Amino acid sequence: MRILLVGAGGVGTAITRIAARRPFFDHMVVADYDLPRAKAAVAALGDAAARFTPARIDAADTRAVTDLLAEHRCDVLLNATDPRFVLPLFDAALAAGADYLDMAMSMSRPHPERPYEEVGVKLGDEQFARAGAWTERGGLALVGMGVEPGLADVFARYAADELFDEIEEIGIRDGGNLTVEGYEFAPSFSIWTTIEECLNPPLIYEKDRGWYTTEPFSEPEVFDFPDGIGPVECVNVEHEEVVLVPRWIPARRVTFKYGLGEEFIGALKTLHAIGVDRTDPVEVRTGDGTVEVSPRDVVAAVLPDPAGLGERMHGKTCAGTWVKGVKDGRPREVYLYHVVDNQWTMREYGSQAVVWQTAVNPVIALELLAEGVWKGTGVLGPEAFEPRPFLDLLVAYGSPWGMREQ
Helix, strand or coil: CEEEEECCCHHHHHHHHHHCCCCCCCEEEEEECCHHHHHHHHHCCHHHHHHEEEEECCCCCHHHHHHHHHHCCCCEEEECCCHHHHHHHHHHHHHHCCEEEECCCCCCECCCCCCCCCCCECCCHHHHCCHHHHHHHCCEEECCCECCCEHHHHHHHHHHHHHCCEEEEEEEEEEECCEECCCCCCCCCCHHHHHHHHHCCCEEEECCCEEEECCCCCCCEEEEECCCCEEEEEEECCCCHHHHHHHHCCCCEEEEEECCCHHHHHHHHHHHHCCCCCCCCEEEEECCEEEEECHHHHHHHHCCCHHHCHHHEECEEEEEEEEEEEECCEEEEEEEEEEEEHHHHHHHHCCCHHHHHHHHHHHHHHHHHHCCCCCCCEEECHHHCCHHHHHHHHHHCCCCCEEEEC
């Protein structure tokens, strides 16, 4: 297998460090708009760098990405960029005859009149609309294959296959106790993506109602996370699992709630109130005239790079899937989870916990595809595949998962 990795930020760099230890692929091209960043990601691999090549690419340029795939004879494109670039990369892989894998899906657009009640364009709708072309070509686009979405969806499929006869609700619950020394507000993941998912209308699925939306940060609940993290208040956030899970798993209700904390929510609300969460360019006067700049890009530029926060971070992050239903005629509730300690990821990989936890899952998926354990055509989510091989390989990668009866 030959891989084109697009994006050498925190997650992309972690992907290279994880993949470098595995023999399943022949070569990986590490491409980024910032060529020095791609070169740094490869150079950091030391003796393992022989299987990696840095390259410069504009992820928005579908033709250029198609040409790069052909030049390096890549079998698959792994997208580690933010959601703005999903569609051009998705289309480039289709045009080049390569398979495709991402960790975040094509962007949503709120309902123009009733954004907090009705669905507009959902996450991933534009990718699923192209499913016929992928099936006709015999190619695979594996979408939403990070940690959330990704591992959380694998947990949902495992629960449906092995733990329940009927499922009432599947609820993704994400929380942690991570702190960052020296910063009052320092997101551990891309602020661009964080703003997008936290300030958009959250999505909820109910079997009798279909998909609908609600207010951001709605329906707060306190969830007790394992491995010493403890109780964290979680709120509704827009996320791909609510789109993906109902496509393959029969559940009466699907939700996603994220443990953000009052201070974090307050900061996001302030960004929204003053309009700097916007993506449309605005004119800014400078000494040489005016330039157009996206307010959200300015926010991203002034905040610390999440990839460089590892030495200042302490604590653990937990991603998991809570499932409520019936097994053998009796009520049952379980929480399937994956906890990662920042001290361990920094010591073992030099990557902070949140980006490492995201990065390990697409590498595992690629290994399963390379070995022919996972097979498929069209646009598919993680729920479309057998979960047990993935969970077994996660343990083999040195990062076990757990299950708690609720």
